Amino acid sequence: MTIAHDPGPILDLFARAAAAWAAGDATAYGELFTEDAEYITWFGQRIRGAREIAETHRALFAKIPMGGQDGPAPEPSIRFLRPGVAVSVTVAESPVREPGQPGATSVVTHVAVEQDGAWRIASFQNTRETPIPGWDGSPGPRP
Template sequence: MATNSELLDAVPADVAAAVRDVVRGLQDAFNAKDARALGDCYARNATWTNAMGRRVTGREEIAETARKVFPALPDQPVRYDVVRMFTIRPDVIAVNVVQVPVSPAGDPVEGAKGAPLYVVSREDDGWKIIAGMNGFVTDPAAA
């Protein structure tokens, strides 16, 4: 069985860096509560399912949903840690992430953790999330 590092190493370094940039952009947009920047991380025809099972489709709908939801979210920054990525095909990468609540200095704090799966693909306008789903981490050992 492959180890985490072997699974990460199976993705070419330049592709892994591009995918990490997408995840970092999503993290930064989420923490800034910038719906437009968050939407820009997604492909035009992307689909996203949140932790409550609500599905939205398309970059514009994803951004509009974020715009509506951001004011209700706590002012709690999070860090998105890539824990696994693997190649589906050379231009499509699956990425497991753990969302960790952090202090303003970036240190982990108590709070709910998310466990999204993103499918990132090379689109005409760069690497973008084409599909994703979030869930909650209920077993701390799984994070």
């Protein structure tokens, strides 16, 4: 079965998320999530629901200046699981940086759903890339 899909609205959703993040606009950022969204930060913090996502980001934006990304955003891979449901994975440099420190690379996974004619983020997982101690990344047994 082939699922007809158009990545345009999902790319637009991600562009609006990036703009809200860069502007430090927690309200606009939270509005892009479903009411029952799950949001996992790279520290493993679990945030539930659009309202809590907005409030948590309001506190974050007050402490850490966000600013825009250097250069164009990386293109996410988008796979439609069924009409109205898509998963995307993006590998990107994080815009959150400690003063004087380089950013960190993250793998970000989104599940986007279409609700009432609009795409929203139902699940977000941000995982910081870190090497596995004692493993060079080659195929085969890991330590």
